[in-house]
Amino acid sequence: xxxxxxxxxxxxxxxxxxxxxxxxxxxxxxxxxxxxxxxxxxxxxxxxxxxxxxxxxxxxxxxxxxxxxxxxxxxxxxxxxxxxxxxxxxxxxxxxxxxxxxxxxxxxxxxxxxxxxxxxxxxxxxxxxxxxxxxxxxxxxxxxxxxxxxxxxxxxxxxxxxxxxxxxxxxxxxxxxxxxxxxxxxxxxxxxxxxxxxxxxxxxxxxxxxxxxxxxxxxxxxxxxxxxxxxxxxxxxxxxxxxxxxxxxxxxxxxxxxxxxxxxxxxxxxxxxxxxxxxxxxxxxxxxxxxxxxxxxxxxxxxxxxxxxxx
Amino acid sequence: xxxxxxxxxxxxxxxxxxxxxxxxxxxxxxxxxxxxxxxxxxxxxxxxxxxxxxxxxxxxxxxxxxxxxxxxxxxxxxxxxxxxxxxxxxxxxxxxxxxxxxxxxxxxxxxxxxxxxxxxxxxxxxxxxxxxxxxxxxxxxxxxxxxxxxxxxxxxxxxxxxxxxxxxxxxxxxxxxxxxxxxxxxxxxxxxxxxxxxxxxxxxxxxxxxxxxxxxxxxxxxxxxxxxxxxxxxxxxxxxxxxxxxxxxxxxxxxxxxxxxxxxxxxxxxxxxxxxxxxxxxxxxxxxxxxxxxxxxxxxxxx
Numbered sequence: 001x002x003x004x005x006x007x008x009x010x011x012x013x014x015x016x017x018x019x020x021x022x023x024x025x026x027x028x029x030x031x032x033x034x035x036x037x038x039x040x041x042x043x044x045x046x047x048x049x050x051x052x053x054x055x056x057x058x059x060x061x062x063x064x065x066x067x068x069x070x071x072x073x074x075x076x077x078x079x080x081x082x083x084x085x086x087x088x089x090x091x092x093x094x095x096x097x098x099x100x101x102x103x104x105x106x107x108x109x110x111x112x113x114x115x116x117x118x119x120x121x122x123x124x125x126x127x128x129x130x131x132x133x134x135x136x137x138x139x140x141x142x143x144x145x146x147x148x149x150x151x152x153x154x155x156x157x158x159x160x161x162x163x164x165x166x167x168x169x170x171x172x173x174x175x176x177x178x179x180x181x182x183x184x185x186x187x188x189x190x191x192x193x194x195x196x197x198x199x200x201x202x203x204x205x206x207x208x209x210x211x212x213x214x215x216x217x218x219x220x221x222x223x224x225x226x227x228x229x230x231x232x233x234x235x236x237x238x239x240x241x242x243x244x245x246x247x248x249x250x251x252x253x254x255x256x257x258x259x260x261x262x263x264x265x266x267x268x269x270x271x272x273x274x275x276x277x278x279x280x281x282x283x284x285x286x287x288x289x290x291x292x293x294x295x296x297x298x299x300x301x302x303x304x305x306x307x308x309x310x311x
Numbered sequence: 312x313x314x315x316x317x318x319x320x321x322x323x324x325x326x327x328x329x330x331x332x333x334x335x336x337x338x339x340x341x342x343x344x345x346x347x348x349x350x351x352x353x354x355x356x357x358x359x360x361x362x363x364x365x366x367x368x369x370x371x372x373x374x375x376x377x378x379x380x381x382x383x384x385x386x387x388x389x390x391x392x393x394x395x396x397x398x399x400x401x402x403x404x405x406x407x408x409x410x411x412x413x414x415x416x417x418x419x420x421x422x423x424x425x426x427x428x429x430x431x432x433x434x435x436x437x438x439x440x441x442x443x444x445x446x447x448x449x450x451x452x453x454x455x456x457x458x459x460x461x462x463x464x465x466x467x468x469x470x471x472x473x474x475x476x477x478x479x480x481x482x483x484x485x486x487x488x489x490x491x492x493x494x495x496x497x498x499x500x501x502x503x504x505x506x507x508x509x510x511x512x513x514x515x516x517x518x519x520x521x522x523x524x525x526x527x528x529x530x531x532x533x534x535x536x537x538x539x540x541x542x543x544x545x546x547x548x549x550x551x552x553x554x555x556x557x558x559x560x561x562x563x564x565x566x567x568x569x570x571x572x573x574x575x576x577x578x579x580x581x582x583x584x585x586x587x588x589x590x591x592x593x594x595x596x597x598x599x600x601x602x603x604x605x606x607x608x609x610x611x612x613x614x
Contacts, residue, residue, distance in 0.1 A: 023509045027416075027420070031415060031416070033408055033479065034435045041442070041450070048449070094339075095340070096342065104340070113340050123537075124536070125539065126564050127593055128350075131349055134354075134356070138577055155346050216438070216442070217439070225574065265445070266444070266544065269448065287441075291437050295433065296434070
């Protein structure tokens with residue numbers, strides 16, 4: 001009687017232990033779903049698009065003939081748009097974070113700003129496109145230009161930069177602030193000479209992640225009406241435009257029509273011919289390598305900071 | 312030597328400079344509020360022009376959405392249905408997998424596994440959505456067609472599954488946060504009663520973290536609803552009032568993309584219609600976001 005009880009108990013314990021192992025395996029498998037998808041996606045792209053990744057692909061304009069088409073205007077467009085985004089988003093985002101973390105009094109205005117930052121992070125990206133279409137394109141009359149696209153993406157990644165900068169500022173101990181004040185520093189001197197320096201790594205991580213996101217964003221830029229077929233480059237400052245014989249102004253490129261890599265890819269994906277799909281895959285490789293490299297850099301940077309800075 | 316008076320004037324300058332800097336920083340922070348206000352203002356302004364032509368009743372009850380046709384019909388329901396179906400498919404994928412991943416990472420995984428896996432999950436979030444669209448159209452749908460030969464090339468199932476995989480990291484990280492917030496003493500109590508890891512995870516930690524897990528679902532819906540490029544590429548862009556994920560359909564976001572590609576004149580009703588559609592999208596995501604954040608705050612306060 002007692003012996004069978006003990007056996008039953010042992011069997012039950014063994015059973016439960018098996019569940020433990022089983023779930024450990026299931027959990028590992030579920031976690032692998034993501035990693036495997038990432039790998040399959042990358043391999044699929046490489047198999048489809050690798051043959052197209054030649055030197056000519058980077059130096060040719062899009063074309064009706066798939067074999068001659070390239071991504072010159074698209075990558076130049078992406079680089080210029082990112083330049084505008086960085087110039088607009090970095091000071092705005094870091095400034096906002098410094099205010100919220102170091103200056104903001106505890107009042108309703110600060111609460112309002114906090115709520116808005118949280119909410120903006122959850123707004124679908126295409127809505128930023130609608131905002132830009134109404135505000136930048138028509139009310140401010142920037143047109144469907146590099147400037148409009150850069151500012152749109154800057155607004156989109158603002159919450160990312162703000163959150164990263166705040167986290168980085170928050171991890172600096174109060175003692176550093178007190179030490180600066182004790183030497184007679186003003187608040188801004190304390191922020192610019194001490195806090196910004198110590199939090200540089202964290203801020204940089206946020207900026208890189210934000211920019212990586214901006215490179216891949218397609219929907220808001222399509223919404224502002226970016227063209228999908230561009231066979232020229234924005235005017236280089238001070239070069240002579242053959243049609244008017246006038247030199248281009250230093251900022252004319254800001255108002256130039258443009259296309260970017262994800263839009264070029266979208267354009268090619270939407271075509272039925274297999275040859276264009278290969279071009280799309282090749283463009284996809286370029287985008288994914290750029291974003292993953294940036295994300296990887298950010299993750300590595302964060303890891304390094306966590307390891308090296310100990311207060 | 313500085314006289315005290317001299318120091319005093321310098322101080323004034325210093326103070327003024329500080330004030331100016333604080334003002335500039337405040338303006339930077341205020342840009343978040345300004346952006347929200349601008350979004351609301353633009354959407355309401357253009358949508359109100361749209362609703363001068365179209366009655367709200369027609370907008371909300373008609374089952375045809377053809378603003379670009381000769382006989383234009385303005386019923387948003389087909390777009391809302393398409394949006395909800397793709398989001399539903401995405402959740403059916405993301406929720407079970409995301410929760411299992413969260414339980415695994417928070418309760419089972421050894422430290423080094425967690426540290427290696429999490430960056431990969433973050434990478435998954437970093438992949439541009441247009442690339443996922445390509446993947447859905449040219450990889451996932453063909454595979455599905457092996458099992459479902461009748462499946463059309465454009466459908467909501469493929470993109471739904473891909474969006475689901477895309478939001479797994481988001482669902483799992485919010486759920487994991489909630490599970491980690493469960494105090495150790497609860498787990499220790501459970502172990503002291505002789506419970507195994509699996510029993511503790513499922514019967515103690517999961518129920519204790521339930522509001523956080525729900526928050527993850529809801530924030531996940533909000534993500535899926537706002538997703539654009541995957542559906543624009545792989546679901547077809549034809550509004551289609553159906554609840555069957557195997558059919559092609561347009562979502563709200565796909566419609567906006569379709570119109571934007573077709574260069575409509577500023578001020579036309581087609582142009583205004585994308586703002587009306589955008590307003591619906593914002594209201595949907597706003598409701599989900601508010602609900603999600605309320606639930607999320609709840610689990611933070613519980614202990």
